[in-house]
Amino acid sequence: MIVERDVLVVGGGPAGLTAALRLAQAGLTVTVLDEQAELGGQYYRRPAPEVAALWGDHRPEGRRLVERVRAAGVECRTGHLVWGVADDGRTLLAADPAGRPVRLRGRHLLLATGAYERAIPFPGWQLPGVTTPGFAQHLAAADHTPIGDRVVLAGSGPFLLPVACTLLALGVRVAGIAEAGTPYRAGLRALGAVRHPARLRELAGYGARLARARVPIWQGTVVLRADGGDRVSAVTLAATARPAVPVRTVEVDALCVGYGFRPQTDLVRLLGCAVRADAATGDAVPVTDPAGRTSREDVHVAGEAAGIGGVHLATARGRAAADDILARLTGRPAPRPARRIRRLARFAALTEALYPSPADLLATLLPALPEHTMACRCEAVTAGEVRAVAAGPAAGDLNATKAWTRAGMGPCQGRACGFAVAGLVREAAPAPAAATPVFPARTPVRPVEIATLLDLAAEDAGTDGPA
Amino acid sequence: MSATADVIVVGAGVLGAAAAYRIARAGHRVRVFDRSAPGREGSGTTAGNLHVQAVHTRRPGQAVPLDSARFLPLQRAASDLWAGLEEELETSVELRRGGGFTVAETPGQCRELHDKHRWEADAGIKTEVLDGDAARAALPLLGPTVAAASWCELDGYANPLKVTPAYLAAAIRYGAEVTPFAPVRGITRDAGIWRVTAGAHTVEAPVVIDVAGPWLGEVAALAGIRLRMTPVAIQMHATVRVPPVMSHLVQHIGEGLSVKQVTAGNVLIGGGWPARTLDLAGRSATSTASLLGNVALAVRILPFLTRLRLLRAWAGPLAATPDEMPLIGEVPGAPGFLVAGGTYAFTFGPLWGETLRRLAEGAPPPVDISDLGPERLLT
Numbered sequence A: 001m002i003v004e005r006d007v008l009v010v011g012g013g014p015a016g017l018t019a020a021l022r023l024a025q026a027g028l029t030v031t032v033l034d035e036q037a038e039l040g041g042q043y044y045r046r047p048a049p050e051v052a053a054l055w056g057d058h059r060p061e062g063r064r065l066v067e068r069v070r071a072a073g074v075e076c077r078t079g080h081l082v083w084g085v086a087d088d089g090r091t092l093l094a095a096d097p098a099g100r101p102v103r104l105r106g107r108h109l110l111l112a113t114g115a116y117e118r119a120i121p122f123p124g125w126q127l128p129g130v131t132t133p134g135f136a137q138h139l140a141a142a143d144h145t146p147i148g149d150r151v152v153l154a155g156s157g158p159f160l161l162p163v164a165c166t167l168l169a170l171g172v173r174v175a176g177i178a179e180a181g182t183p184y185r186a187g188l189r190a191l192g193a194v195r196h197p198a199r200l201r202e203l204a205g206y207g208a209r210l211a212r213a214r215v216p217i218w219q220g221t222v223v224l225r226a227d228g229g230d231r232v233s234a235v236t237l238a239a240t241a242r243p244a245v246p247v248r249t250v251e252v253d254a255l256c257v258g259y260g261f262r263p264q265t266d267l268v269r270l271l272g273c274a275v276r277a278d279a280a281t282g283d284a285v286p287v288t289d290p291a292g293r294t295s296r297e298d299v300h301v302a303g304e305a306a307g308i309g310g311v312h313l314a315t316a317r318g319r320a321a322a323d324d325i326l327a328r329l330t331g332r333p334a335p336r337p338a339r340r341i342r343r344l345a346r347f348a349a350l351t352e353a354l355y356p357s358p359a360d361l362l363a364t365l366l367p368a369l370p371e372h373t374m375a376c377r378c379e380a381v382t383a384g385e386v387r388a389v390a391a392g393p394a395a396g397d398l399n400a401t402k403a404w405t406r407a408g409m410g411p412c413q414g415r416a417c418g419f420a421v422a423g424l425v426r427e428a429a430p431a432p433a434a435a436t437p438v439f440p441a442r443t444p445v446r447p448v449e450i451a452t453l454l455d456l457a458a459e460d461a462g463t464d465g466p467a
Numbered sequence B: 001m002s003a004t005a006d007v008i009v010v011g012a013g014v015l016g017a018a019a020a021y022r023i024a025r026a027g028h029r030v031r032v033f034d035r036s037a038p039g040r041e042g043s044g045t046t047a048g049n050l051h052v053q054a055v056h057t058r059r060p061g062q063a064v065p066l067d068s069a070r071f072l073p074l075q076r077a078a079s080d081l082w083a084g085l086e087e088e089l090e091t092s093v094e095l096r097r098g099g100g101f102t103v104a105e106t107p108g109q110c111r112e113l114h115d116k117h118r119w120e121a122d123a124g125i126k127t128e129v130l131d132g133d134a135a136r137a138a139l140p141l142l143g144p145t146v147a148a149a150s151w152c153e154l155d156g157y158a159n160p161l162k163v164t165p166a167y168l169a170a171a172i173r174y175g176a177e178v179t180p181f182a183p184v185r186g187i188t189r190d191a192g193i194w195r196v197t198a199g200a201h202t203v204e205a206p207v208v209i210d211v212a213g214p215w216l217g218e219v220a221a222l223a224g225i226r227l228r229m230t231p232v233a234i235q236m237h238a239t240v241r242v243p244p245v246m247s248h249l250v251q252h253i254g255e256g257l258s259v260k261q262v263t264a265g266n267v268l269i270g271g272g273w274p275a276r277t278l279d280l281a282g283r284s285a286t287s288t289a290s291l292l293g294n295v296a297l298a299v300r301i302l303p304f305l306t307r308l309r310l311l312r313a314w315a316g317p318l319a320a321t322p323d324e325m326p327l328i329g330e331v332p333g334a335p336g337f338l339v340a341g342g343t344y345a346f347t348f349g350p351l352w353g354e355t356l357r358r359l360a361e362g363a364p365p366p367v368d369i370s371d372l373g374p375e376r377l378l379t
């Protein structure tokens, strides 16, 4: 089956939905694809229906946006994993919830595939009960299920605060928040000072709630290791500046560690759009203009996939991309998007500047990482193995290190370990090598059922020929 | 002033690594250069099959069939060397000789199995031709379209991500010097001595070995030698890891197919299907049409695959000769300039490594290579 539309939007979060709504309202045929069962993305994560009936909806504005998108006639294909691109360089290949293949062609593509969480390994991060803040949030929002009874949140970035609040609301005992930086030096409340942008006021609000619940925020603190038998039972923390020296041990039954987000750019790269390596984060970021136009005429990127900046920026980028796409497809002049986006991007940068840069964190934390630490959990490759190969035969080359150690070759394809493995390789390199910031994007974007491929091959052999 | 060596090896793929090891072990001073990290190109992306029974498949899009019968004595010699390799290199390369089946589906293909069986017998390679039911009894995973299969107990696999590094490590133990990220940019000859410039290095030696794989022609051209070699990119596919299900290599006599389960548990599906692009500056891009074609063929022969999930696809380059036969020998008119390459160079790695040592020493090769030299490719 080939679905043909004016615009295909991949990703049903704030950016994708906002854009889809605008495009459909202007009369274009639009399909939104999302691998999740419900639209909303990370921020507007929809609760499962039973959960919504019992507990209500934590972000009703998300539900309203989804309703408007549907009412505007956008075709919503949830549970659709877009796993690749056909050889014509533009037909998207997806699997529907039943595993049937779907091919989609748009006159224009908008990729709003969001972000995934940035991880930095530590001894014990492979223990059950160790997850990311995003996963805890997901479980809470979608299933109203707490990640544990007694939880420590750790890592860096503003996201730790709302997740802690979500857990508190579920009755979880949040034993503390370890923030690697010192963003709240002046006190969390000070962030709310009148002249600070809304984003920071929001943070101050979370801070107030955490203070009422007496949740300690340990600033300048990182995870040294997690311990436990068949599940995490304790986490030992250290000062960021001396990450190998234990400072305190806290008993927990769940530990959520995340260092912010990385743009999810696999499809952007499979489509051949130019990406650049961000110096501060080491991430591959699509090269776009303010409206999200990539190096390819017919492909836009919006939302966190275009760069991390939170829901407001993602929404604004979605709107700007839609306007630009409309201009291209209908000839209608696009309003200049630049101002609002520039302002929001400035605010995002301001917030970001409060926290240590991921590159600096890596530089501080990796040298302290013991040799036996699992660097790649999928393939059980230790930091020591990565270092030895990178320093020796792989000569500082990330992909050679991957090939020779198998780090990054497992089911997550380096999404979880890629950032840290790249850091370990850089650190161990005998000489500064040609920088490869991330593992290359590979087909399939996520593992895909061979049965699905078979059906697609059978279709290809049929009337409409190979795409 | 420039450094000197006895032998300069251009390219640290499996051939460069094997040659460097054999030559260094014999007491010569060896210098190896690679344009990037070693073992990343053909030798890092290869399927890693050890083909001992006759290879009779054409890559999809391959214009000329190779001369299977001519291959066999070479395969046999290579097979013997593989047998002792782990002991020789003092490390595991995940070598597995689980044996292999080559399947046929049509009457014509069945006849080819019998032809091939005769050549194998002539070359002293033991194979057996089974009808479909006997083949399914031996390997119950085979599907209903399999009409016959030949069995060879010597077919196998070695993990390519271990082989080249193991050879290089052994070469270094014997004193070879390996310089990665040093592309060779100049080769000149003066008074019987070759002078090679690679990055910031200049080295002189009486013997240069061009084993630059897809760049073999390009490197030869630096020395003014024009060879007809065509780089092509083909692709591979891997499923997620599963518990052990099969220990054999399965190939197809008429279509591009090779399937085996590797030590880590992934099932690797290949067969020489063309990549979407050949990109010698970066990574070649995989083709979805090839992915679908190769996987569909694999499922037809091994239906259980339909229950697995595909984890990833990748593409790698190799240098094909116009006649699909290996290339090995000294370039006429360029004494001391040796070349080796062509398809199936992974299987032939140990053999060409030893052959290059003998040629570098001016000794006769261990197998007859008189018709495999560069003469036939000079323009």
Ligand SMILES: Cc1cc2nc3c(=O)[nH]c(=O)nc-3n(C[C@H](O)[C@H](O)[C@H](O)COP(=O)(O)OP(=O)(O)OC[C@H]3O[C@@H](n4cnc5c(N)ncnc54)[C@H](O)[C@@H]3O)c2cc1C
Residues within 6 Å of the ligand: B010, B011, B012, B013, B014, B015, B016, B033, B034, B035, B036, B037, B038, B039, B040, B041, B042, B043, B044, B045, B046, B047, B048, B049, B050, B051, B182, B183, B184, B185, B211, B212, B213, B214, B215, B216, B219, B234, B235, B236, B270, B315, B316, B317, B318, B319, B340, B341, B342, B343, B344, B345, B346, B347, B348
């Ligand atoms: C997908 C795939 C599957 C395959 N499957 C099999 C199989 O199952 N069995 C089998 O026997 N064969 C197989 N082959 C073929 C075989 O793997 C290759 O022919 C073999 O690995 C080539 O080894 P090589 O050392 O000649 O070249 P390569 O491994 O390509 O190495 C050449 C090296 O030369 C270096 N180089 C290039 N130019 C320069 C320069 N100017 N200066 C310095 N260095 C340079 C490169 O960086 C590279 O490292 C396969 C190949 C591919 C791509």
